[in-house]
Amino acid sequence: MQPVILPTDFTITEPQVAVMDSVEGEIQPQEVSSAATESGSSSIEVKVLFFARARDITGVGHMPLQVSAGSTACDCLDKVVAKFPSLAEIRECMVLAVNEEYAPGSIIVEQGDELALIPPISGG
Amino acid sequence: MASSDGAVDDASRIRREIEALKNERSDIDRQISDLETQLRGLQSKTEVVHNDGLAAHGLSPDLIYRHSRHLMLPSFGVQGQSKLSKSSVLVVGAGGLGSPALLYLAACGLGKIGIVDHDVVELNNLHRQVIHSEEYIGSPKVESAAAACLKINSTVLITKHQEALRTTNALDIVSKYDIVIDATDNAPSRYLINDCCVVLGKPLVSGAAIGMEGQLTVYNYKGGPCYRCLFPLPPPTTACQRCSDSGVLGVVPGIIGCLQALEAIKIASSVGEPLSGRMLLLDSLSTKIRIVKIRGRSSQCEVCGENSFFTPQHFKGFDYEKFTQTPLSVAPVKLSLLTPDFRITAKEYKQRIVQGEAHVLVDVRPEHHFKIVSLPNALNIPLTMIEQRVGDISSALKEKQPNSSGSSPHLYVVCRRGNDSQRAVQLLHKLGFVAARDIIGGIESWAREVDPKFPTY
Numbered sequence: 205m206q207p208v209i210l211p212t213d214f215t216i217t218e219p220q221v222a223v224m225d226s227v228e229g230e231i232q233p234q235e236v237s238s239a240a241t242e243s244g245s246s247s248i249e250v251k252v253l254f255f256a257r258a259r260d261i262t263g264v265g266h267m268p269l270q271v272s273a274g275s276t277a278c279d280c281l282d283k284v285v286a287k288f289p290s291l292a293e294i295r296e297c298m299v300l301a302v303n304e305e306y307a308p309g310s311i312i313v314e315q316g317d318e319l320a321l322i323p324p325i326s327g328g
Numbered sequence: 329m330a331s332s333d334g335a336v337d338d339a340s341r342i343r344r345e346i347e348a349l350k351n352e353r354s355d356i357d358r359q360i361s362d363l364e365t366q367l368r369g370l371q372s373k374t375e376v377v378h379n380d381g382l383a384a385h386g387l388s389p390d391l392i393y394r395h396s397r398h399l400m401l402p403s404f405g406v407q408g409q410s411k412l413s414k415s416s417v418l419v420v421g422a423g424g425l426g427s428p429a430l431l432y433l434a435a436c437g438l439g440k441i442g443i444v445d446h447d448v449v450e451l452n453n454l455h456r457q458v459i460h461s462e463e464y465i466g467s468p469k470v471e472s473a474a475a476a477c478l479k480i481n482s483t484v485l486i487t488k489h490q491e492a493l494r495t496t497n498a499l500d501i502v503s504k505y506d507i508v509i510d511a512t513d514n515a516p517s518r519y520l521i522n523d524c525c526v527v528l529g530k531p532l533v534s535g536a537a538i539g540m541e542g543q544l545t546v547y548n549y550k551g552g553p554c555y556r557c558l559f560p561l562p563p564p565t566t567a568c569q570r571c572s573d574s575g576v577l578g579v580v581p582g583i584i585g586c587l588q589a590l591e592a593i594k595i596a597s598s599v600g601e602p603l604s605g606r607m608l609l610l611d612s613l614s615t616k617i618r619i620v621k622i623r624g625r626s627s628q629c630e631v632c633g634e635n636s637f638f639t640p641q642h643f644k645g646f647d648y649e650k651f652t653q654t655p656l657s658v659a660p661v662k663l664s665l666l667t668p669d670f671r672i673t674a675k676e677y678k679q680r681i682v683q684g685e686a687h688v689l690v691d692v693r694p695e696h697h698f699k700i701v702s703l704p705n706a707l708n709i710p711l712t713m714i715e716q717r718v719g720d721i722s723s724a725l726k727e728k729q730p731n732s733s734g735s736s737p738h739l740y741v742v743c744r745r746g747n748d749s750q751r752a753v754q755l756l757h758k759l760g761f762v763a764a765r766d767i768i769g770g771i772e773s774w775a776r777e778v779d780p781k782f783p784t785y
């Protein structure tokens with residue numbers, strides 16, 4: 205049975221200075237109404253990194269993303285594409301990496317993970 | 329009038345003379361480099377005789393002195409240099425990536441370097457393609473690059489392949505080298521080079537750069553993944569990609585090209601750990617370099633996977649342009665989306681300005697392009713903003729409305745090369761501006777046909 209995923213708000217921040225990165229692990233999980241979800245009651249935050257054309261489309265280098273605990277990289281991608289529909293066109297050709305390591309879409313993301321979306325570059 | 333006509337004649341005569349002299353020079357350059365190659369062949373034979381018993385590594389006294397800083401490097405040393413001198417590297421593309429890669433490869437003491445490029449040097453290449461200089465504008469890039477390499481190191485053997493790499497010639501060319509550097513600028517070439525390297529079992533040092541970003545990986549190295557393992561599906565040719573080409577900060581491909589030379593040198597000399605199974609991502613805006621561990625060889629890979637039977641015959645028959653929906657040649661695509669009724673030439677547009685026709689000209693290029701140069705009185709509304717800014721177009725048209733009951737003002741659309749302008753006109757027709765037309769060939773055709781002094785970029 206599919207867990208119900210609550211729609212959560214996105215916040216996009218401008219690229220932060222490197223010093224700020226260390227703070228991100230401390231962000232408190234948000235309380236999610238227990239009535240709406242069966243698979244655990246907390247949401248987690250991951251940091252999505254955009255490269256090349258993905259960065260052009262979103263206009264940002266990275267953004268925080270709230271997803272329910274137990275979400276996969278693919279679920280995260282769904283949410284990001286919903287926010288930036290133009291990403292759909294390069295979705296199938298992007299490499300996903302979690303914490304600087306190649307990851308299949310089915311991998312479960314954890315609080316504080318970095319999910320990188322890497323489309324190929326052809327120029328030279 | 330007569331004197332200005334005379335000046336025009338003089339100028340075109342001088343231009344013709346320059347052209348003829350340049351052709352002569354490149355002929356002479358070619359003859360010189362052929363003779364030098366022959367001479368080097370003879371010299372290396374005699375050197376072997378002289379050095380018999382001097383040293384087992386086969387490096388001549390000149391080469392020992394030239395590469396002394398390599399030889400004194402404990403992790404590199406005589407062994408690394410000796411291997412280097414027996415290796416060969418093919419650099420595909422003598423552009424932004426290939427320029428620094430070639431310069432370092434020529435300097436480092438490789439045995440043989442091949443250069444593949446079908447293009448000629450243009451002024452707008454020079455900000456990043458640092459191997460070329462102004463005197464070679466209009467000459468083949470392979471000639472310019474080979475001459476620059478030989479200026480640094482006259483002992484290196486350079487083979488010039490003045491052609492684009494295609495399925496018909498790639499197997500033949502690539503098989504002559506130990507290592508391949510992909511320094512091209514388009515998707516079909518990247519797949520073609522990858523597949524050719526897999527078929528022939530050659531390691532591939534792949535670099536790419538655009539905007540402020542770069543990528544670097546070594547593919548097909550000792551059982552590691554190939555380009556297709558990572559990117560089985562090519563990126564779609566996105567709308568407006570050709571008309572509003574993205575720029576690149578010159579030093580970014582420079583950095584990636586240098587790293588490509590480094591990886592090729594490491595592989596050739598069996599020193600260190602090549603960047604196989606990992607991808608380097610350069611973000612020059614924030615000066616961040618990330619190394620991402622990428623997947624291993626994919627058993628499902630259509631070219632290198634366990635169950636794939638991708639033979640040289642398959643390679644020769646594969647249509648890379650169709651696969652990536654991108655032409656191999658750099659000639660920009662010319663779309664034809666509109667019927668002739670909805671298009672005018674730059675010359676016709678010029679006439680209408682002269683006649684004082686009431687009209688609005690919408691330039692649909694991105695704002696940062698518009699800032700470079702624009703036609704008089706153009707209204708900049710980027711293609712992506714048209715729907716949001718329909719009101720601006722309506723009010724601009726209203727302003728031009730003649731007081732008397734004359735015909736309503738015309739609406740023209742222009743872009744850089746005449747592709748986005750057609751897309752914009754299609755959109756405008758849908759939005760109710762049924763008489764909108766585009767200027768064929770964009771501001772580039774204005775520069776060609778109407779005003780030769782109009783800047784192009």
Ligand SMILES: [Zn+2]
Nearest residue numbers: 554557629632
């Ligand atoms: Zn593969």
